[in-house]
Each structure stands twice: as C-alpha cells, then as structure tokens.
Amino acid sequence: MLEKMPPNIKSAYIISIFTMIFFPLLGIFFNCVELYFGYLVGAIISTININLLINGVEKILFFQDKPKLRGNLEYLKRMAIFCLGMFIVGKISQKYFPNHVLTNILGTGIGVLNFKFSYLLYHFGKKFFSKNKE
Secondary structure, three states: OHHHOOHHHHHHHHHHHHHHHHHHHHHHHHOOHHHHHHHHHHHHHHHHHHHHHHHHHHHHHHOOOOHHHHHHHHHHHHHHHHHHHHHHHHHHHHHHOHHHHHHHHHHHHHHHOHHHHHHHHHHHHHHHHHHHHO
16 A cells, blocks of 8 residues: 555655544543544545545556546545545534534544645654754
8 A cells, every 4th residue: 555655655644644543542532522533534534535646646647548537537536535524424423422513524624634734744844854964
C-alpha cells in the first residue's frame, strides 16, 4: 500500500495515521464525542480518499485511454465516500448523540482535513529541522 507513494506523501500519511489515533484517544480521555466519533470517521475518510487518489492517478497514468473520464470518475468516487461518511455520521449522531449532531458533522469535516494538516505539519517540520541543522 505504501510502496506506491512518494516519500513526502508517505511521511505525511504516517503522521496522518498517528493523528488519527491520537485525537480519538484524547477525545476518550476528555469525553469529547466530536473527537472520538466525528474526527475519527473523518480521518478514516481522509485516509481512504488519499489511497484512492494515489491509485487513481496511477491508473490514469498507466492506462492512457480516456484520462479525463477516468479522472472524473475517480473524483466522483471520492466525493461519494465523503458524502456517505457525512450522512452516516449525521444519522448515527441523531440516534445516539442528539445534542451533538452539528458538532459531530463539524468534527467529521475537520477529520477529513486530517491529511492536509499532516502534510503541512510534515512540510513545516522538515523546513524547521533543516534550518536548525545549518
């Protein structure tokens, strides 16, 4: 799974997995539903979508026929997973966490941005540590 990824994406992906584990544990510790349910589901959606994106780009580059159609279908697949995840979080929140429906959906939206935050953290961490070595 990780062998297809470029090294910088792989490092950010590993950071993303660590944050996906850390924040729900923090949510369990502080009894914050948004972290242990909403953020976790969003982070899972994020990791699935990053894998689909990398595999989709590889398919587009490997199979040269109709790349625009293939790219649009890959995008629709990722958006369908995102919408399905948000819908499931909304329905489960209505049933089990009626006071936290909107905040769980917000937590899921923030969780979907998990990889983007991890990549920024990797990029600025790399820039900071390379500056300190000089």
